[in-house]
Amino acid sequence: MECRGHALPGEPFQRTEPVPPDSPSQSRTWNSIEIPVRPLISDAERARSAALVATAYRMWESLSDKNLQKIARCFRDAIDLDCGNAEAYAGLAHALIAQGMWGLVSKPNAYYGAQAAQKIAFQINPDLLESQSAGAWTRLLVEHDWQTGRSAFDEVLTRRPSFTQALVGRAMVSVAEGDLSQASSLLLNASSTHALNASAEVLFCWTMYLRGMYSHVIDQIQQFRASGRQGAAACAVEELASFQIQAPDVNIERMEARIAENTRYDVLQGVLGYAYAKSGQSNRAVEMVNEMTDPGSGQMSREPYAVALVLIGLNKNQQALQWLEKSFRDGSMWSFALGSDPILAQLRDDPQCSLPLRRLSFPAANRTNPL
Numbered sequence: 001m002e003c004r005g006h007a008l009p010g011e012p013f014q015r016t017e018p019v020p021p022d023s024p025s026q027s028r029t030w031n032s033i034e035i036p037v038r039p040l041i042s043d044a045e046r047a048r049s050a051a052l053v054a055t056a057y058r059m060w061e062s063l064s065d066k067n068l069q070k071i072a073r074c075f076r077d078a079i080d081l082d083c084g085n086a087e088a089y090a091g092l093a094h095a096l097i098a099q100g101m102w103g104l105v106s107k108p109n110a111y112y113g114a115q116a117a118q119k120i121a122f123q124i125n126p127d128l129l130e131s132q133s134a135g136a137w138t139r140l141l142v143e144h145d146w147q148t149g150r151s152a153f154d155e156v157l158t159r160r161p162s163f164t165q166a167l168v169g170r171a172m173v174s175v176a177e178g179d180l181s182q183a184s185s186l187l188l189n190a191s192s193t194h195a196l197n198a199s200a201e202v203l204f205c206w207t208m209y210l211r212g213m214y215s216h217v218i219d220q221i222q223q224f225r226a227s228g229r230q231g232a233a234a235c236a237v238e239e240l241a242s243f244q245i246q247a248p249d250v251n252i253e254r255m256e257a258r259i260a261e262n263t264r265y266d267v268l269q270g271v272l273g274y275a276y277a278k279s280g281q282s283n284r285a286v287e288m289v290n291e292m293t294d295p296g297s298g299q300m301s302r303e304p305y306a307v308a309l310v311l312i313g314l315n316k317n318q319q320a321l322q323w324l325e326k327s328f329r330d331g332s333m334w335s336f337a338l339g340s341d342p343i344l345a346q347l348r349d350d351p352q353c354s355l356p357l358r359r360l361s362f363p364a365a366n367r368t369n370p371l
C-alpha cells in the first residue's frame with residue numbers, strides 16, 4: 001500500500017504469531033514510526049480524502065461483516081490522497097481491529113497494522129478521540145495492557161458518550177470482567193444509537209447468550225434476519241444458543257447450508273464440528289479439526305476458538321485448552337468470555353483445565369504471566 005510515495009508502516013505483516021509486547025524488535029518498530037512527510041497536495045485531493053473518510057463513517061453506521069472491507073478501502077484511499085489525514089489513519093485502525101475480531105483476516109496482521117495506523121493518527125493529532133479509542137483497543141488486543149485500555153475507553157466515553165467504537169470496546173472489557181449486565185447495557189446503547197449497526201446488535205445477542213438467555217437470543221436473531229440483516233456471526237451466536245436448549249444434531253442440515261453461504265467464517269465451521277462430535281459423527285469432526293489445523297489444507301482456521309469448539313465436542317479438553325490459550329494470545333473476541341461462555345462449562349468443570357482457564361483472562365494478563 002502506497003501513501004504518496006511512502007509505505008504505510010506496519011503493512012504488510014506476515015507473522016503467524018504476534019511479537020510479544022515487550023520484544024525489543026517490536027519496540028524499535030513502533031518507536032521508529034514517524035509522521036509521513038506530508039507532500040504538497042491540492043485542495044481537491046485534501047477534500048476528496050476528507051470525503052472518503054466521511055463516507056467510511058457513514059458506512060460504519062450500518063456496520064456488518066459484509067461491508068468492513070469497503071470501509072477499510074475508503075480509509076486507505078483517503079490516506080493515499082492525504083498522508084496527513086489523522087482521521088483516515090484512526091478509522092483504518094478501527095476497521096482492521098473489527099476485521100481481526102470477527103475473524104475475517106489474520107489477527108496478527110490486522111492488529112499490528114491497526115497499532116501502526118493508530119500511532120500515526122495520534123502523532124498527527126493527539127486530541128483526536130477516534131485515535132484514542134483505537135489506541136485503547138490496541139492496548140487490549142496487542143499489548144494486553146488491561147488497565148490502560150479500560151481507562152482510555154472511560155475517558156473517551158466521558159467526552160463522547162455515544163461513540164460506538166468506544167462503547168463496544170468498553171463492553172468487551174465488561175465481558176472479560178464478568179459484568180455481563182453492564183456489557184449488555186453498553187451494547188444496547190450502541191445498537192440503539194446506531195440502529196443499522198448489525199455488528200453491535202450481534203454482540204448484544206452474544207452477551208445475552210453468555211447470560212443464559214438462550215430463547216431470547218434466538219428470537220432476537222430471527223427478528224434481525226427478518227429485517228433484512230444477515231451475517232455469519234449472527235448465525236454462529238444463534239447456533240451456540242440453540243445447543244443449550246436442544247440436541248446439537250437437530251440443526252446440522254441448517255448449519256451445513258449456512259456454511260455453504262459463508263465458507264470462510266471459521267466459528268461457524270467450529271460450531272458445525274461441535275455438532276458433528278456431539279451427534280456421534282466423530283470421524284467428520286476429526287476431519288474438520290485436521291483441515292482447520294493443517295497449513296497445507298487450504299482451510300486452516302484463522303480463529304483458534306473454532307478449533308477449540310470441535311475439540312470440546314470430542315471431549316479432548318486438554319487439546320481444546322491449548323487452542324483457547326492461542327485464542328487469548330491472539331486477542332480473539334471470543335476469548336473475552338472464557339470465564340462465562342456456556343459451551344466451555346465442561347472445561348471449567350474439569351479439574352485439570354479449570355485453573356489454567358481461569359488464568360486465561362485479560363485482567364489476569366495485566367497482573368501476571370498466565371500459564
